[in-house]
Amino acid sequence: MLLFFRYFLLACHFVISSLVGLAIIIFRPFHHSNSRILAQIYSQVGRRIIGLKIEHHNEAILTHHEPCVVVANHQSNWDLFVVGSIVPKRMVSLGKKSLKWLPFFGQVYWLGGNILVDRGNRKKAMEAMETTKTALTTKDTSIWFFAEGTRNHGKNMLPFKKGAFVTAVNAGVPIIPVCTSSYLEGFSLSSASNGTAHIKVLEPVETKGLTLDDVDQLMLDIHLAMMDGIQEMDVLARQSKA
Numbered sequence: 381m382l383l384f385f386r387y388f389l390l391a392c393h394f395v396i397s398s399l400v401g402l403a404i405i406i407f408r409p410f411h412h413s414n415s416r417i418l419a420q421i422y423s424q425v426g427r428r429i430i431g432l433k434i435e436h437h438n439e440a441i442l443t444h445h446e447p448c449v450v451v452a453n454h455q456s457n458w459d460l461f462v463v464g465s466i467v468p469k470r471m472v473s474l475g476k477k478s479l480k481w482l483p484f485f486g487q488v489y490w491l492g493g494n495i496l497v498d499r500g501n502r503k504k505a506m507e508a509m510e511t512t513k514t515a516l517t518t519k520d521t522s523i524w525f526f527a528e529g530t531r532n533h534g535k536n537m538l539p540f541k542k543g544a545f546v547t548a549v550n551a552g553v554p555i556i557p558v559c560t561s562s563y564l565e566g567f568s569l570s571s572a573s574n575g576t577a578h579i580k581v582l583e584p585v586e587t588k589g590l591t592l593d594d595v596d597q598l599m600l601d602i603h604l605a606m607m608d609g610i611q612e613m614d615v616l617a618r619q620s621k622a
Contacts, residue, residue, distance in 0.1 A: 397425070427461040434462060441581040442466060448556050449522065449553060456534065472522075549592060560610070563575070563576075580613050
């Protein structure tokens, strides 16, 4: 019964939140702070519906950031409710072009100023990368990447794609890793409570002076640091359940 009730609530929340978000951003489409507003609208109610608490660690690093590239692990579609809780001002994200056609959410996501990439079209993808560089260097806006490129379903991180790191190096901006605990462990919409997801912001990694020849090592270093961060957050998550 709880499972079906939650699905009903989620459907209502998704539609209502999308319409509320659309009503807000329609008057300032593509504004750099739309993403934070939308993320908060979806997250504040959504995470309560699915029975998940959120704890932030080192959030001030993001709150007081300069233009940067954020690299985060991507576990599931529930990330909208989880990491949406920590999205700061002047932050947009990179998403698949196909999201634009998802009813309600897709149109809100696009008008929210987020950058859509056609990954099947190399020319269009390169144009999108140039857009990200412009946002970082001239518009005082940061970009959020799920650097794995797809969901890992909570089973460790997948190898990173290069896009986030090439973008950061080309723009000369720092990379800020964001690590979320493996909240899918034991997660079920049939459970009254799904515990606490812990999100930790790691120290910025500077890219000034780096070249594209440094990208592979940069990816490896950040991947290892994030794996350590996720394991640390997993320990906290298990302790909060005990």
